[in-house]
Amino acid sequence: MSAGTQFAAAAGAVVALPARLVEPVMYGLQRLLGIRRMPWVFLLPNLVAVILFALLPVFINVFYSVSGSDRLFPWDRPLVGGANYATLFDCDNFLDPSTCSRDLFWRALGNSLVFVPVQVTAMILIALLTAICLNRDIRARGFFRGIFFFPVMLSPVVVALTWQWILQRNGALNGLISSAGLTPVNWLVFPNTAFFWSVFVTVWAHMGFYTIILLAGLQAIPRDVYEAARMDSATPWRVFTRITLPLLKPVLLVVFILAVIRSVQTFDELYVLTGGGPGSATMLMVQYIFEVGFASQPRNFGLAAAASLLLGVALLIFTGIQMRISRSGRDD
Template sequence: MKPLPTSNQNLLDQEAIAAWIFLAPAAVLMAIFVIWPIVYLFYLSFTQGNFTITGVHWVGLKNYWRLLVSPDFWQVMGNTIYFTLATVIPSLVIPLLLAVLLNQALALRGILRTAYFIPSITSLVAVGLGWRWLFQTDGPINAFLLSLGFDPIPWLSSTVWAMPVLILLSIWKQLGFNMVVFLAGLQAIPLNRYEAAEMDGAGFWQQFWYITLPGLRPTLIFATITTAIFTLRSFEQVYMITGGGPLNSTNLLVYYIYDQAFAQFDFGYAAAAATILLAVALILVYIQLQVFGDENY
């Protein structure tokens, strides 16, 4: 004879049904706006053509092969790697040090936190226009250099200096957000750990290395992943300041995808490049979780 369900089993079934009912709207929205676009992007990467009356047709791995043999694509990948590494590391180190300083009992702590966070809520398009004005040949930065006796630098027309301008802007933009995240993580570390360390004679750097950094481990994982994703999807800086130049030296992968799709109308090729960008982002997140994560996180 089949046993009758107990009251606990009925309760669990009711809770499961209620959970699915509440999750259904979010699941539907995710399927429409996240999963389906990714699936369609993957399909589009195996096609060629455009969204006109001629339509698209299947070409298999041709788009991926074109990427592998394209010198421009590999230059863009090199630019993206350089830009990402040069942006992510300072965007973590500088906000962490600022958060440690602001976590102390300073009189102007609230004002400083607000001042550092303002760039994070400022329009990147407007900021890009401002930075282009600052670093143009006859702009304020070169005027300041001339006042110090230095020769002006062709910031935006130099293959050497154009990328550092974009990197500096990206660091400035990300700094405030990461600082607030680190401040929240610091305030979650129990004070008695620092008190015990002081009683044992530990100095500032010893406390930072053995208490602060281990206590911030989950926060560091979150900040690293979000900063890497923000950096990989950088587009507005290139679009507003350099347009990928000079000589393709500041062309990043997202801008390259945009140019191929909406300037060259080569949607299949652009979709293949976007698929590679998605794969790179997923690989980076996996590596970061493996390196910095642990069983308790």
């Protein structure tokens, strides 16, 4: 037997060792539980992880939302029933936040309802456009792919501070505008411009990630489909709408779901860039939850938990609609 074969045999024995150790245990379990129940044994590790890190926190959150005080441990918190929900829903007119007891919750909800669709639409359109450009045979393609992905690797705080430096009163952008003889604008002082830059900065920071996913999707589309279209003299727009988009649909759906979830979770960049201002123009739901639960003193964990549960329910409904749409798409 050659040295190579001996090494391979030894390596094989080492690799097989865990299986050999586990085998008798599995046999024992199978004999005890029966073969029908065996899949549960294999699912158990994942189930434990899901229960510990996903379901249990949800139940804890539910408990916090129906209990009061600024105490952290559940056993120190008295039950207050639906008081926290009542506080959030104490509103004369839901369309006018200033008539609500917790006006900032409703303002944050309203802002999120505008921010999420605008940001997700902008993000997907720009990421798709970028991916299409990067999929072509352009010079320095690899370099540009790296450049567009670079912001994704930056810490959100770094992103926000960099853009704050660019956008502030005496910032780089106003320096450029002044040197061109134009009047500088205090970008973060006006609600509309602050909102625009909030969307812009978050799109800039994250689009690289979605661009890469879409690029992978574009590259998976067979070339011969395009060649056939070219032979049929299809226009580029027709090729895009009849070939690229339909074949990219599953990837686009994944990107859409990821982008919506990320958009709803937006917090760090805006917290540093605008702090939710001017006034409350860029305050989103997660910032409201953070402010109530962690930045305030005493910390109102109950109200924060109630607000986050409501956000969770909204996301759940959205995901349900999403799944229904994607299922009906498949049925077609």
